[in-house]
Amino acid sequence: MKKKVFKELPLILDRSYKTKFQTGDTFLVKKISTDKNGKVTGLWGIYENKPELGLCPLDSNRLVHEVEFEKVIDVCDHCGEEPFAPKSKD
Numbered sequence: 001m002k003k004k005v006f007k008e009l010p011l012i013l014d015r016s017y018k019t020k021f022q023t024g025d026t027f028l029v030k031k032i033s034t035d036k037n038g039k040v041t042g043l044w045g046i047y048e049n050k051p052e053l054g055l056c057p058l059d060s061n062r063l064v065h066e067v068e069f070e071k072v073i074d075v076c077d078h079c080g081e082e083p084f085a086p087k088s089k090d
Contacts, residue, residue, distance in 0.1 A: 003075045006067040011040065016048060017063040025049055027058060 011017070016026045031044040040060045047053055075082055 001075050001077045002072050004072055005070045007070045008065040009068055011043070011060060011063070011065065017065070019058075020062050020064060027063060029063075030055060 011029055011032060013029055013032060016028045019025045019027050026048045027045050028048055029043055029045045032040060033042040035041050043058045043060050043063075044055050045058065047056060073082060
């Protein structure tokens with residue numbers, strides 16, 4: 001069985017993303033803070049349906065990131081796990 005693999009794209013300033021909340025609000029990213037390794041540590045932005053709240057903090061894992069197709073892999077039909085590569089006889 002084949003399985004498509006996608007990778008998350010980094011968040012971009014001044015772009016709207018849908019939240020993972022049940023309401024599906026959209027969040028306009030205005031500020032992104034990162035650590036020295038480039039990992040996102042905080043986001044600030046505006047809920048587009050509630051602009052009167054002003055700039056609000058939000059954890060990056062609460063947004064639906066855009067994804068990009070990476071590759072197709074073979075997985076086991078029974079359990080869905082990737083099979084191990086056959087061992088070479090060296």
